[in-house]
Amino acid sequence: MTESSSLLQRGLWKDNPALVQLLGLCPLLAVTTTVVNATLLGIATMAVLLATNAVISLLRRALVPSVRIPLFVLIIASFVTAVDLLINALFHDLHLLIGLFIPLIITNCAILAQAETVASKAGLRTAVTSALGVGLGFLGALVALGAIREVLGQGTLFSGFEMLFGEAGAALEIAMPFSGALAVVLAPGAFFGLALLIAGRNFIAQRANRSASALEPNQQDT
Amino acid sequence: MATSSPSAIRTLLLVTAVAIGAAAVITVAYEFSRERIATNERARVLANLRGVTATLTDSERLTPTQLRLSVIGEPADPNSVFAMRDENDAVHALIYSVSAPDGYNGAINLLVGVSLSGTVTGVRVVSHRETPGLGDAIETGKSNWLEQFTGKGLKDPQHWAVEKDNGPFDSLTGATVTPRAVVAAINRALTFHAQHSEKLLTDAEHGGDETDD
Numbered sequence: 001m002t003e004s005s006s007l008l009q010r011g012l013w014k015d016n017p018a019l020v021q022l023l024g025l026c027p028l029l030a031v032t033t034t035v036v037n038a039t040l041l042g043i044a045t046m047a048v049l050l051a052t053n054a055v056i057s058l059l060r061r062a063l064v065p066s067v068r069i070p071l072f073v074l075i076i077a078s079f080v081t082a083v084d085l086l087i088n089a090l091f092h093d094l095h096l097l098i099g100l101f102i103p104l105i106i107t108n109c110a111i112l113a114q115a116e117t118v119a120s121k122a123g124l125r126t127a128v129t130s131a132l133g134v135g136l137g138f139l140g141a142l143v144a145l146g147a148i149r150e151v152l153g154q155g156t157l158f159s160g161f162e163m164l165f166g167e168a169g170a171a172l173e174i175a176m177p178f179s180g181a182l183a184v185v186l187a188p189g190a191f192f193g194l195a196l197l198i199a200g201r202n203f204i205a206q207r208a209n210r211s212a213s214a215l216e217p218n219q220q221d222t
Numbered sequence: 223m224a225t226s227s228p229s230a231i232r233t234l235l236l237v238t239a240v241a242i243g244a245a246a247v248i249t250v251a252y253e254f255s256r257e258r259i260a261t262n263e264r265a266r267v268l269a270n271l272r273g274v275t276a277t278l279t280d281s282e283r284l285t286p287t288q289l290r291l292s293v294i295g296e297p298a299d300p301n302s303v304f305a306m307r308d309e310n311d312a313v314h315a316l317i318y319s320v321s322a323p324d325g326y327n328g329a330i331n332l333l334v335g336v337s338l339s340g341t342v343t344g345v346r347v348v349s350h351r352e353t354p355g356l357g358d359a360i361e362t363g364k365s366n367w368l369e370q371f372t373g374k375g376l377k378d379p380q381h382w383a384v385e386k387d388n389g390p391f392d393s394l395t396g397a398t399v400t401p402r403a404v405v406a407a408i409n410r411a412l413t414f415h416a417q418h419s420e421k422l423l424t425d426a427e428h429g430g431d432e433t434d435d
């Protein structure tokens with residue numbers, strides 16, 4: 001495996017910010033009532049991750065250890081503010097729905113963790129690749145949870161995409177033959193849905209581990 | 223200062239540079255968004271105002287102007303009032319922006335359109351924090367619950383209340399708090415209209431109008 005594909009894979013699967021590290025759960029739980037909300041917050045988070053990792057990586061030789069954390073936060077906060085403004089300008093209807101949670105991206109520890117452990121130590125390519133992996137991993141978890149909650153809670157899938165893609169997006173909506181259970185839309189649904197996703201991920205990871213160690217019988221299980 | 227170490231100066235320069243960069247990023251985003259956000263806001267307000275008078279004939283040619291509440295003197299219940307006029311400046315309806323403080327999760331902000339004869343032309347929720355799946359059926363996009371108020375007036379029905387309180391209005395399944403708050407707020411808008419609309423309109427005729435754009 002090449003270095004960059006293993007970096008991508010770490011963020012996407014092995015160290016998935018939402019499902020393994022359990023970071024950024026506040027917006028994750030709050031906005032995953034529909035796929036469209038989850039998609040926009042996931043993309044916004046990824047954009048902030050890419051921008052902050054790139055800038056911090058470029059600045060890394062000039063960084064002063066004693067002030068690095070405040071600087072990281074300042075950089076993250078200004079990109080989040082910019083993204084918030086842009087979303088309000090371009091996707092006004094969606095901003096009315098999830099606008100409250102966009103500033104919370106600043107508090108997503110996955111971004112600060114990337115800044116501290118990767119971007120401030122690595123070159124631009126590594127920093128951006130790593131941000132892409134983590135961003136896609138977070139987006140994937142958001143969309144998966146959004147899909148579960150929208151189908152079971154609201155009885156639709158991909159509803160409201162006209163807010164993202166204009167009129168054509170409305171055609172994406174798929175109606176389920178049932179009307180959905182309220183509990184799934186409310187906070188408990190978010191927690192149960194996330195638990196299901198984490199359990200599912202662990203199950204798959206364990207099976208993969210087991211078959212890998214079956215192939216290499218000499219390797220000690222750790 | 224002569225005693226400051228080189229690293230202090232370096233730190234200062236670094237922090238300043240990052241702060242300037244951050245300010246630049248935000249400035250660019252702000253300049254790009256400012257006009258668009260303002261346009262979006264205006265479009266949303268206009269769509270909402272037109273929405274509550276959609277039951278009137280030719281509602282799309284009506285344009286809103288904001289009326290001055292200060293002529294009432296006493297603290298007014300609505301936050302703002304708009305007059306919907308046609309191209310000849312004739313007023314077809316007044317729209318009251320009112321707040322129901324007693325929603326299940328806090329204030330529910332509503333627009334209530336009232337015709338000159340004192341009947342409701344339409345109601346829309348502008349913002350609320352009611353529970354998704356329970357109280358949020360008051361949103362126009364989620365159910366047609368608000369439509370039952372169209373055509374109603376202060377005297378018709380006599381008793382402004384939901385069925386549970388022996389009134390004529392449907393409530394929502396498993397949610398009575400929200401409908402109660404909305405019914406009371408619409409009733410307050412109608413009462414205000416009955417008491418004050420003439421004064422507001424007279425004031426507007428004498429140039430007290432504030433145009434809304």
Ligand SMILES: Cc1cc2nc3c(=O)[nH]c(=O)nc-3n(C[C@H](O)[C@H](O)[C@H](O)COP(=O)(O)O)c2cc1C
Binds near residue numbers: 326352354396398401
């Ligand atoms: C988590 C939760 C959220 C609720 N949200 C609302 C709400 O938004 N609006 C509302 O009117 N009632 C809400 N209720 C229900 C009220 O507590 C109350 O039971 C209900 O309004 C009474 O309705 P009923 O008289 O039709 O049974 C909620 C209840 C719970 C447990």
